[in-house]
Amino acid sequence: MQRRQILRAAFLAAAAGFLPVLAAVPAAAQDADPDVLRVALLPDESPATIIQNNQALKDFLAEQTGKEIELIVTTDYSSMIEAMRFNRIELAYFGPFSYVLAKERAPGIEPFAALITDGAPTYTSVVIANADSGIEAMTDLAGRTLGYGDPASTSSHLIPRAFIQEEAGLVAGRDYEFHHLGTHDAVARAVESGKVEAGGLSSAIFASLLERGKIDAAKVKVIAESAPIPNYPWTLQGWLAPELKQKIRNAFLNLKEESVLAPFNGEGFAAMSDADYEILRRVAGTLEMDLNKGS
Numbered sequence: 001m002q003r004r005q006i007l008r009a010a011f012l013a014a015a016a017g018f019l020p021v022l023a024a025v026p027a028a029a030q031d032a033d034p035d036v037l038r039v040a041l042l043p044d045e046s047p048a049t050i051i052q053n054n055q056a057l058k059d060f061l062a063e064q065t066g067k068e069i070e071l072i073v074t075t076d077y078s079s080m081i082e083a084m085r086f087n088r089i090e091l092a093y094f095g096p097f098s099y100v101l102a103k104e105r106a107p108g109i110e111p112f113a114a115l116i117t118d119g120a121p122t123y124t125s126v127v128i129a130n131a132d133s134g135i136e137a138m139t140d141l142a143g144r145t146l147g148y149g150d151p152a153s154t155s156s157h158l159i160p161r162a163f164i165q166e167e168a169g170l171v172a173g174r175d176y177e178f179h180h181l182g183t184h185d186a187v188a189r190a191v192e193s194g195k196v197e198a199g200g201l202s203s204a205i206f207a208s209l210l211e212r213g214k215i216d217a218a219k220v221k222v223i224a225e226s227a228p229i230p231n232y233p234w235t236l237q238g239w240l241a242p243e244l245k246q247k248i249r250n251a252f253l254n255l256k257e258e259s260v261l262a263p264f265n266g267e268g269f270a271a272m273s274d275a276d277y278e279i280l281r282r283v284a285g286t287l288e289m290d291l292n293k294g295s
Contacts, residue, residue: 030087032241036068037061037248040080040092042232043150044205045185047073053263060260064251065244076182077152084109084235091236091248097154099233100280110245111233111277113252113269117204121270122228125155126206127164128220129198130191138168138224146178147187147199156184159226160200167224185209192219204265230276234269 039061041050050073058069072089074080077098083089085106094102094111103109114121129135135144141164149156157180164170172178179196181187187199188209203225209215234252236245252269255261261268 030237030239032239033244034067034090036070037065037091038070038072038089040072040074040083040089042080042093042095042098043073043076044153044156044183044202046183050263056257056259057263060255060257061248061251065247067244077150081105081152084237087237087239089237090240091234093232094235095152095154095232096230096277096280097158098152099235100277101152102235103274103277108238109235110238111235111272111274112245112249113234114231114272114276115264115266116268116270117231117266119267120228121231121272121276123155123231124203124228125159125163125200125226126203126222127160127198127200127224128188128191128206129223130194130196131219131221132194133197135198135223138164138170140223141168141170141198142175144176144197146172146176147181147190147196148178149180149184149187149201150182151180153184154229155202155226156187156200159229163200163224163226185214188215188220192216198223208265230272230279233272233277 039058041054043050051071054071058071061067062069072083074083077095078101080089080092080094081098081102084092084102092102099111103111115123117123127138127141129140133144135141148161151157161172161178165172170176181190181196181199184201184205187196187201188206190196191199192215206215206222210217236248240248249271253271255268
């Protein structure tokens with residue numbers, strides 16, 4: 001099976017059973033033209049860091065939409081899905097897999113833009129190892145302890161897990177032990193300290209951690225990088241007023257301000273639609289995964 005096929009399989013084999021059925025709680029009232037736009041950002045790093053780094057985004061969106069902007073960092077990926085489903089947020093920056101799960105549960109949401117890096121709206125995942133672990137290739141991960149991020153993370157769980165199984169024939173929970181550590185930076189720190197011997201995370205986030213001196217480059221090394229993945233989609237509620245939705249789309253698609261783009265480590269945003277994430281839905285094979293294990 002080709003690498004891209006097994007990656008497709010990873011997403012959908014997991015998608016059907018990942019989230020528990022949510023309790024039937026009332027959805028928040030739908031205001032098509034609210035005074036406040038609640039904008040959710042994924043907890044890929046600590047909430048305080050994310051909020052601080054995105055003040056320029058907050059100011060930019062306020063200027064472009066004429067609305068008060070409230071930045072929200074959810075506790076985990078599934079809580080963002082729940083918030084979107086029950087209309088507690090108007091705008092969200094999903095990971096690719098968490099978007100697929102959210103769309104399944106809230107069909108009315110609309111992805112509209114994805115980050116451009118290296119000229120394309122795609123990104124990659126890396127598998128990193130502790131420099132003193134003796135790990136040089138993915139086949140060396142047998143019998144080791146790995147760290148992954150959130151169970152619904154694309155580049156910090158599903159992609160590296162599928163990549164390791166396809167390329168090295170190693171099945172998580174059978175051939176190596178793994179733990180979910182929550183965020184990408186938590187995975188990197190755990191590998192650096194030796195708490196785990198290896199781990200998977202977004203290549204862009206890993207590069208940013210190194211550049212900012214958050215991780216010692218002498219203590220970690222990249223042993224593998226995945227094929228390109230459709231990038232994180234900005235997604236809005238379909239019930240928002242058409243004029244407001246257009247203002248939001250235009251704001252991102254015309255965004256050039258470096259201060260706003262800096263935390264995203266990208267060059268801008270490209271128009272995207274649900275069809276661009278169809279690759280994540282096509283099951284081309286089976287990757288046996290129980291997402292409730294190893295967490």
